[in-house]
Amino acid sequence: MAANTGTYLIQGAAILGGEPADLLVRDGIIAEIGSGLSVDGATVIDAAGLVALPGMVDVHTHLREPGREDAETVETGTRAAALGGYTAVHAMANSTPVADTAGVVEQVYTLGRAAGWVDVRPVGAVTVGLAGEQLAELGAMADSRARVRMFSDDGICVHDPVLMRRALEYVKAFDGVVAQHAQEPRLTAGAQMNEGDVSAVLGLTGWPAVAEESIIARDVLLAQHVGSRLHVCHVSTAGSVEIIRWAKERGIDVTAEVTPHHLLLTDDLVRSYDPVFKVNPPLRTDADVQALRAGLADGTIDVVGTDHAPHPSEHKECEWAQAAMGMTGLETALSVVQHAMIDTGLMTWADFARVTSTAAAKIGRLSDQGRPIEAGEPANFILVDPAARWTVDPFRMATMGRNSPFAGRELPGKVVATFFKGHPTVLDGALNTPHPEAAATPAGAA
C-alpha cells in the first residue's frame, strides 16, 4: 500500500446503515473502527447522518478510450466514476482498436493508473475485433499487467454456439469469466426498441424479449455442460430473470447484472421519440421492471452494472433510427438504485453493498475491492447522504456524455466522499484529487 495517503478520521458514519461509528484511515487501510476515536494530525470528517458503504465496483463501463476520445476518455470517465461512488470499473472492450490484445488492455490499464481516480480493470474481447469468428488471445490478456479476468464482446453477442462453448471452456485455464451480451442477431435485425404494445403504435422495429431469453437459456446450458462460469450482461426482461433463477436452482455457475435504467424506466418513454431513451437492450415494460427489481432483491440478479455509454451530442440529436444506443450512468447509479430498491423497501444498504460492490468484485476477481468495512481492510469506501435530493443536470456531470435519461428528474441520495485506497478522490460531494500513486505513473508507461 502506498504511503502519503494521509490520515483521516471519519466520525459518526453508519456502516451499511447500522449504528454510527468512527473510522480511522491511515496508509491506505482502515486502521481502526470504534467510537470516540481521536487521533492527532488526522483530517476529521463529520459523517453524522451519512452511510458508509464499500466503494462501488462497476462490472460494465464504456470508457471509449482508445478511439473515441470525443465521447469519453479514461480520465473523464473515471472522474465520473469517483463522483458516482465507484472505486473500480471494468472498461468494456469495444474501443478502437478493440481491446483484443495484451497491448490494448495494458494501455487502458496504464491510463487508469495514471488517472488515479479508480481501479480500471480492462475487459478483454472474446473474439478478434468483436467479429465473432476467432478467439482473441485470451491467455495473453490474462497474463498481461492488466490481469484480465472478464472477457466480453459486449455490444455484440457471441452468437455462434460453438465459439461460445469454446470461450467458456478456455477461460477456465485462468479463472476467467465470459460476460455475454445476450442478443440473438437474426431476431433483432434493425431493432429499435422493445417489441410490444408501444413499438406497434410507434412503428419502430421491435427487439423481442425472446431474442435475449433464448441466448441466456442456451448459454446457461452450455455453462452447465462444460462446467464453466458465465456472466450475463444487462438482463432486461422478466423471462430472463426466470431462466437465471432456474439455472441457479440447478447449481449452474451463472451471475447476472441489471442496469439502473432498466430498474426504473420503461418503453413508454420512447413515445417521445427522444433518442436519449434509446439503449441496447432496450427499455422494457413495467412488468419487466418489477421482475428485475424482485430478481435483484432475491439474489437471482447478482449485481448492478451501469453500462455507462457516453455519446457525443450529434449521435443523439437526430432521428431515433439514426441515433446511437446508450446512456450515461456512473453519476446517477447510486441514486437510481436507492430510489428503485431502498426507498421502496425492497433492499437494505447491506444489500446495496452486496449488489454494487461485494458481488461485483467477486465476478471480476478483484481481491482489494468489495471488501467489508473492517479494521485492516483496504480503505475503499464511500460516504453517502441518503436524505439528500438533487435534480439531474447532465451538463454538470464529469462525464463528457450528456445523454442521461434521468435529466431533469429529482433523485435521492448523494455521494459525499469516495475513499480510494485510503485517499479521498471525492470530498464534500466534489472531486478532490487523484490518488497520489497516479503522479508516479506516467501515462506512457505501458
Add this chain to the structure above:
Amino acid sequence: MKHLLSTEDLSLSNAIRILDTAEEMSAVGEREVKKLPALRGRTVVNLFFEDSTRTRISFEAAAKRLSADVINFAAKGSSVSKGESLKDTAQTLSAMGADAVVIRHWASGAPHRLAATDWIDAAVINAGDGTHEHPTQALLDAFTMRRHWARLSGTGSEGTDLKGMRVAIAGDVLHSRVARSNVWLLRTLGAEVTLVAPPTLLPVGVEKWPCSVSYDLDQTLANGVDAIMMLRVQGERMNASFFPSTREYSRRWGFDDNRLRALDDLGMTDTIIMHPGPMNRGLEISAAAADSPRSTVLAQVRNGVSVRMAALYLLLSGDTREPAAHRAPAYAAAAPSTKESI
C-alpha cells in the same frame, strides 16, 4: 393545433373541423380560378427525405391553391445526402423563414423530433414517417368515406362522423403508416374497423388496438363491409419470409376478381374499394377491382388536395378557435364566396 403529427392524438372535434374545412376547400377546386389568398406571403417547405411524387405534388397543389410560396426540398441530391443532419437542415429552413414544414421521412418519429426540439419554430405536418403514421392520408380516406356514408343516408357530410360504418383494411399492416393512421382516426370517428392480414404482417401488440383482426379476407367480406381498403404490399417481403410467394399472397389476401364478384353475390351494392396508391395491380388488387365503379382511388387523390389545404389553412391561419356552427371561416371573407359553388 400547432402541428399535425399523428391521428392517434387528434381529437374528434379537430378531426371533424379538418374534414369540414376540407369540404369548403374542395369547392375551390371546382371553380375556374382554383385559388384562395388565405396564405399569401407564407412559406411552406416540402421536406422530403423519401421519394414520394404523389404526396409531394398533392401538398404542393394544396399550398399553391392557398397562395403560399412553396419550396420543395428533396433530400436526395441535396446537402442531406452529403451527411447534413436533420437538425442542421431544420435550422437552415428556419433561418430561411419557413412557416410550415411538410416532412416525409423514412424514419418513424422524425416529424415529432422537428416539433419537439427548438431546431425550428414552424408548423410541422407529417407527410408520412417510416412505418409510424401518415395522418393526411387517413384524413383524406375518412373524407372519402364520410362523403360516401353521408350520401347513403341522404344527408350532407358536413359535421358528420362515421358511426356504424364497417371498414376492412387488408394487407401489410406491420409496415403500414397508412393502416396505423386509419385505425386511430376511424376509431375517433366511430367506424368499426377490421384488419385483415397474414399473421406475419401484423405487429406484436395489435390485439390492444381498437379494432378486430382477421386472417381471412373472404370471411371478413361475408360478415359485411361498407368499405374495403387494400394496402400496398411489397413483393420483396417474401424474401424475408413474411409470406411464401406473391401468388399465394394474392390468392389469400389480394382483392381479386372473385372477391369483386363476391361483393355483388353478397348483395353489398354500396361497398366501396379504396387504395392509398400506388397500386400493385395483380398483387393486392386486381385490375378489374381497381377500375370498377366501386373504386374510389381517384376520388381519394382528388380529396387529398382538399384535406391538405384544410390542414395547412388551419395550422397557418392562426384560427385556433373551436369551430362555431354558424360562423363563416376567416378565409371566406378574403375571397369571393366559396359557398356558391358547393
